Amino acid sequence: MKRPELRLQTIALTAILIVIVTALSLVLGRYAAQARSPSDAWIQPREIPNTDVNPFGANFFLSREVEEWKRQRTVQMAREAGLGWAKQQFAWAEIEPLRKREFIDPVSGESSWAKFDDMVDLFRANGLQVIARLDLAPAWARPPDSREETPPQDFDDLGDFVYAFVEHFRGRVQYIQIWNEPNIYPEWGEQAVDPVAYTRMLQIAYTRAKEADPNVHVLSAPLAITLGEPHPEPGKWRSMPDLDYLSAMYEAGAGDYFDILSANAFGFDLPPEDAPDRDVLNFRRVELQREIMERNGDGGKAIWFNEYGWNAAPSSFSDEALIWERVSEKDQAEYTLRGIDFARREWPWAGVFNIWYFRQTGQQYSPDDAAFYFRMVDVDFTPRLVYDAVSDATASLYVASSGHFEETYPAVAPDPEWQTAIAPEASGGELLQSDVPGASLTFAFQGHSVDLIARRGPEDGYLLVTLDGRNVAGLPVDAQGRSYLDLRAAEVQWQARVPLAAGLSTGQHVLRLTVADDSPAACNVDAFEVNAGQPPAFPLAPVAGLGVGLVAAIAGLVWDLRSRRRSKYF
Template sequence: LGVNVALEQYDDEEGEELEAALARIAEGGFVWVRQSFYWSQIEPEPGRFDWTVPDRIMTALARHPQLRLVAVLDDSPPIPPADRSTALPSSSLRTSTAGPDACILLAGLAPTIETGPQNLSDVRYLEQLYQAGAAPYFDVVCGKPYGFDTGPDDRRADETVLNFSRLLLLREVMVAHNDAGKAVWASHWGWNALPPTWTGVPSLWGQADETTQAARTVAALERARAEWPWAGALILEHFQPAAGLDDPRWGFALVSPEGTPRPVYDAVAAWATALPDAAPVGGYPAYNPWATYEGDWRVGPLGADAGRSTALTTGSGGDRAAFRFAGPAVALTVRRGPYRAFLYVTVDGSPANELPRDETGRAYVVLYDDTPTVATVSLATGLSPGPHTVEVVAEGGQGQWALVDWRVGTEPVRENFGWQIAGLAAAGLVLAALLIRDVRRVEWGALRQRFLDWPEWAQVALVVGLTGILWATASASWVHDLSLVSCSPCTAFCFFLSLLTMPLLAAL
């Protein structure tokens, strides 16, 4: 859970305004604060730097360790056209060398249904980034799934629809390019609720009343937690925008210009407070309220990285990670590669029942792989509703950030499953027998003669018409975008001929 902020606007000499804003954000249960740093302020002229504002913000954030910063470098110097193709790789390299836990977020992709030439759909833009080979240069994809005029229960995932479900379309692009191991964040999202007496600039993001805004925001958080294990931080727009009072962004604000919390803030704070002391079904990054780390672990946006643990050879405490959850199944996403390392796993003090065991009876996860890969490993299933505690002890793997995320799952329904299959099979046999009986009653010779007695043009029209109907209905069922059919005339022609064969044979 995160929120966009403009902390630079709190500039009183005593720093009380900034401190009060950060305290209220922390009290609301937020973890991430997304703050822009403007290059025109940092380097007002070439070679002269002024770090006054960034230093003031970073110093204040250090007093609130529960808050984590998403830093956005905005208003950057213009990049010459000749250098633009190398801008992302070079900035990625520099960010990576700044620290092993540094994480590069793709800029939030603005939602639009336009397909060019001036504006391009966020879905198509991401597709073009992958085609250009940009995948190695970012760690997280960011979208802006504003709700607009419908709630989070609007499950239409369509490029021509602007809604909260739009984040699914970005995920589908990532999966299609074998990049499913990365998370999808919402850099901006929410519902706009301006007062009925609003006379400022109209909202571009639809409109709702404050009660509906609060209810939809909480429902969206619940949906993401229950259905989107691949989702990372959901960063609301906005805590208190640094904008004029006629700016429609105030419709997103959690806090009014006077500093009074709005209903959406109260609803989100209550939701965060009511979270159980054990993680319910869903996916969770390495850093979450239910995970604890002992030893030399480093935890960041990429996951958790174990130190040089000697626990298994010296009997010391070593590097241990624990995760408290409520659910019948638990899994762990790991980052494997050509290095020797193991994770030894227990659930409620017993070896994890889905893992192999070594000669001493310890359940373990092998982290070695010939090629770097991200995989989700089932640790235990068939558990009671809980709560439970899974504990991981690391052996090796320093610098690999092997622990990516935790996942709590539900068991598939198996009760009376065999009887259901048997019943369906019996019903199918009965229907097949009835079909054979009816087919044998048809006088095929007389039917064939009647068809041949028709004029030739009528025979052709019947065959072409029936085949066309079959082709159209099959296309509507199998092709998500009917325009794709026309993009492949060879495939369509072969399909047409294949359907044409049976009625032609019957006509002979």
Template sequence: MKRIIIAIVGMLISETVGMGWAEEVTLNYPLERIVPRDQWRLDAWGDRGATAWDGKKLTADFSKGAGAVLLRFPDRSLPGTIKKIRIEVNGSAAGHPVSLHLHTHFMTFSKSIGEIKGQGKQVIEIDGPPSEGWTWHGGENDGRIHGPIRLAELRFESGDKNTVELVFESIQIIALAPIDRQVILTARKDSTDTGLCFAADLRGFSDEPIAGKLIWSLRRWDGQTLAEGGRDVRIPAGLKTLTESIDAPSLPGECRFVEAEFSFEAVGQKVSPVYAYWMGKFEPNTDLTLRPESPFGMGVYLNRFGPEEMERVAKLAGQAGVKWSREDFGWGHIEPQPGQFRWEFTDRILDVATRNGITVYAIVAYWPGWSKGYTQEGVQQYAEFLRVLVRRYKDRVKHWEIWNEPNIFFWQGPKELYADLLIAAYKAIKEEDPSAQVLGISTAGIDYGFIADMLKRNTPFDILTIHPYRKVLKDGEFIADLAKVSDQVKLPDGTHRPVWITEMGWATHVPHHVLGQDFAPNSQKAQASFLARSYLCTIASGVQPRTFWYNFRNDGDDPFYFEHNMGIVQIDGTPKPAY
């Protein structure tokens, strides 16, 4: 049985109905509470002039030639299956087409909602995707829902060269959810004046409270229970959060790890257990010497950060003993227009990595807007860019990976064209630096069929790269898979080419209460075990590996979206047990 709920955008909402409860609940929260100003991003294409946002009123100034004004929402998972989106505004934006954009995994849904032409208070109501009128692009590119929906942006496009003022009264989401999924539970480490504690946050979404029992357990790494208990709780109605704190007992002197597990039991409800952690101090690695012979790499992705954050993340990685990083050398960023090169950013990546004992290999992927993507001309443009890139960095970068996961949606052209790209890239790199190593094929999973097709096309590469993600790690099976693919790509004389695992990892997200995702949720303790076993398996396989865990730092702070929870440190740099 399913019923409709309504929830305000930005809250991490769960459906909230039960037998005898109202079928539809409207929750009116101030926009600034749902989308805090410190998380809001106001942007514009071009000169934004006097464009401003105060948490409720949008001033969009098009008089300076801005192509669009964008209200960008924090990247948060919305609960349930989204049926409608209702926007209530006061004012007019006549002459400016408006569109709404949502994310589901890597895919973006977009829908034009026309112009806000009237005066005074107006309501715009939109059916949720994938209903009529929505377009989509990126990622899976199939028009289907791939996990939780995240509101991305509301876009006002240029038209009249005027200034628009709109007051946002509310933004609401109408969602469907099973009747047995009415509670959202998350957990976190907390602290008090007296010491360590853990907190469980519970939200109920109905017009009546939800009664049940919160159960908790505190454990050491070896599974020994330090404390446990339970208490009756009553989750308030109306999106109010109930926080229940548990004080940790005095810890034994040798204890450096505590796992807190919380679960919630209520009649008719299914709620997944959640975890929080405390770790003691550890001695950081102090060997910041470059050691390219080391098999221990990470997707540190310094390219995702500004200067200060780059330094901080690289320092954390160096202290963890990371000796390699996979770094995107973005073509469109380095060469924004044909023949115009910007080197400062990639120079900084290499400088920062080197200071922290990290050797960089570069992945070069994705077409800039000016290129002739997925054509033979585009292949030659890519090869010429590689020539310039290798010429500049051949004394600092000796390994170049050609594209990312061309066996799936990251490559939108014919698969045989990727073979042409790899052939042209290999030739260009070797002519500029004969000692350079070309990393090729780079499959999502271990795609034996795609690899075989590339071999039939005589694609040259020095090192095979694969991304052997899996829900369950069976050590013997994994080692056998590596040996099998190593045999598949051995040279005619029997020489085995190295096999590098340039992405692999397990996420630590809280499961979304309704929608499944490509990656299963894991506890942080389980992630730590997977990491250690993965590196040991690759070394034991004998495939001359470098292993790059995906990834080093969490990509965001949404507890429910798996892509935000792949790292071994939190987005604020707090280490997880895998660190």
């Protein structure tokens, strides 16, 4: 007969063994989670201004969308895809249609700004910054019976419009592009293209834009990538090779009149890694434009991509219809990501990539037109493979890991009351500035410590600081018990490092900076640095103790089982 005390002893030892194994698993699992670095590599500063940004943007046709719900759904899908930028045309002819300095819609009799105000507000409400393409002169400004793409007869008329535009949208639209593809027909009208004339246009537009807002960013017109087409007049071009046109712009002094160079980057039927060649149109052709910039001493500026992508027209299209060649939809999605990955890895001067295009209204392109097949989203809001691929790729951008991150990085989310200020002394050439009490920004990150890079000086203010919704240990507290940071200093200090928190647990954290109600001046936020820190010490004592217990429990269980086996015979 089996002794009941032996059976109870077996059950107890088994239970003890399970508890010890569970406890040991929890201790080791916690250590592994804490020791795992948020990022194995420190992300180095991107030193060229306007490059530490969300690289994903797209071209939109929102001004042509009549129904409000469609505009809202379009922008909502862009936000859900993680896009950070909306490239949108603002046609001069629509805003100042009938005569100079009259901003009246001839149909409604109301302000011609109203539609565009709503559009900008919609983009901004969904977290997308606007890049405004300014072109298409009104009939009163260009020669009689000329094409709408024709430049104005008097470039000062464009300059005055640019001033009015920048002044109207100050603080809401901080990036403007002057004209579009002036090196090809018909974007310069029914005449030979003229890089010297375009440079004069750019000079006037740039000067007037900076008069309206010194902190607005002016982008040059992107050049269509082309091998050229001669004009009937000897020595002139109907469409001029992009490399020759850009060289001529620099010879005319264009380098002084833009902050960011715009470029087009279509991949045609070639993968993004295909090497650049003067006689080949491909994605990396932009490297040849970059060489021209650097030869002219302009290597300190970024290049942003006005139109970017691969066309996925059906294979049934004729060669003549495939202006941009074609790839499969699968390759379109893959190449789009590979191109941006390549650029972020190899081109320290690359900034925003505006995919051509997000969604059309159904009026721009028919299914018989190869251009139809660039879309990220169909007219009926069906997402294509490239949309899904971009959505997956952007997911990690909104949480910073270990490294240096400018205030323009997508993990930094400022309220509208924070404005970009261009400052050559700042990290990355600019900073975020606000003097509005209550204006806040957040910085989402994973790491064990975080530092603020800021401007300090006699004319700087106070920031309230919280981490994960709580006061930050080590910072002073105000009369209301809130932790804060005093950015004042006897002398101006650019790129001043302020350690904010250390010894943080593994996982995502949210730092919030808010302009204090009693701040005596504006606050200037320049960058953030996150460090994964040293891994935690191995939990030797608890592991050793549990290990001894585990060995003892196993030994006891083995002895008990042998005892039960012997008891069967006695």
